[in-house]
Amino acid sequence: MKLEFTKMQGIGNDFVVLDGRRQSLQLDSDCLQQIADRRFGVGCDQILVLEKSNLPDVDVRYRIFNADGSEVEQCGNGARCIARYLHSNGLEHKTEIVAETAAGPITLYIELDDLVRVNMGVPRFAPADIPLAVAEQADSYNLSLEQGEFPFRAVSMGNPHAVLESGDVDTVPISVIAPMIQAHPLFPAGINVGFMQIEDREHIRLRVYERGAGETLACGSGACAAVVCGISAGLLDDCVNVDLPGGRLQIQWAGDDNPVWMTGPAEFVFQGTLELQT
Numbered sequence: 001m002k003l004e005f006t007k008m009q010g011i012g013n014d015f016v017v018l019d020g021r022r023q024s025l026q027l028d029s030d031c032l033q034q035i036a037d038r039r040f041g042v043g044c045d046q047i048l049v050l051e052k053s054n055l056p057d058v059d060v061r062y063r064i065f066n067a068d069g070s071e072v073e074q075c076g077n078g079a080r081c082i083a084r085y086l087h088s089n090g091l092e093h094k095t096e097i098v099a100e101t102a103a104g105p106i107t108l109y110i111e112l113d114d115l116v117r118v119n120m121g122v123p124r125f126a127p128a129d130i131p132l133a134v135a136e137q138a139d140s141y142n143l144s145l146e147q148g149e150f151p152f153r154a155v156s157m158g159n160p161h162a163v164l165e166s167g168d169v170d171t172v173p174i175s176v177i178a179p180m181i182q183a184h185p186l187f188p189a190g191i192n193v194g195f196m197q198i199e200d201r202e203h204i205r206l207r208v209y210e211r212g213a214g215e216t217l218a219c220g221s222g223a224c225a226a227v228v229c230g231i232s233a234g235l236l237d238d239c240v241n242v243d244l245p246g247g248r249l250q251i252q253w254a255g256d257d258n259p260v261w262m263t264g265p266a267e268f269v270f271q272g273t274l275e276l277q278t
């Protein structure tokens with residue numbers, strides 16, 4: 001099966017964009033994993049599949065698949081890349097784009113400085129919304145692992161996140177600790193694990209070990225989750241620069257039932273045709 005694709009990246013979190021409005025796509029988990037494979041396929045952290053939306057006032061519907069083939073509800077860096085893709089493929093006249101996702105509609109804004117600003121929706125802390133297998137909601141939780149005690153905060157940005165505060169994030173043994181956290185029965189739907197180093201009230205450093213993809217150079221929803229947890233803990237102000245290994249995002253949240261705003265870049269890398277072995 002031949003697939004036309006566009007490779008894009010948002011501060012190093014990379015995507016294969018497949019436009020299902022222009023080609024017929026029948027992709028099972030094996031196909032998705034092959035596309036994402038960095039040796040046998042194109043290589044990416046997530047695959048973004050565009051579809052026609054039947055909803056009024058909605059420009060497009062898109063679905064998000066991790067490199068392991070799992071379908072997920074939200075992808076912040078991917079949302080910015082979708083906005084960039086659409087703004088260069090038929091929606092050149094629009095600077096405000098509405099996309100339907102599994103997490104609901106999100107609005108994407110092409111800014112004058114060519115960055116993309118996304119309304120990432122309202123964070124949710126209720127255990128049932130994350131999901132988190134605890135009896136009752138708390139400000140923070142604790143995980144006991146062989147390697148020690150790991151206090152964390154949990155929030156849904158449409159997808160599930162655990163946020164741990166750390167000293168120097170560069171020294172966190174993330175590829176050892178994060179998979180053990182992800183495997184814990186506390187997280188029945190899996191979890192994205194963020195390690196946050198607070199530099200000051202307007203600046204954090206962050207590394208994220210993603211559900212279904214492993215450590216990525218950046219995680220947009222993870223940056224939102226970390227800032228929301230930091231603000232909720234009284235440690236951050238309402239506008240924060242988040243430095244991830246792949247680059248910087250600006251995250252804003254006014255608290256309570258206000259939405260989280262994420263601003264950052266989105267770039268094209270190349271286009272191509274993939275011969276999928278089916």
Ligand SMILES: N[C@H](CCC[C@H](N)C(=O)O)C(=O)O
Pocket residue numbers: 013045046066072073074075076077078159160192210211212213216218219220221222
């Ligand atoms: N791994 C995530 C999806 C991609 C999120 C990330 N790439 C972002 O920019 O938000 C999950 O399983 O929920």
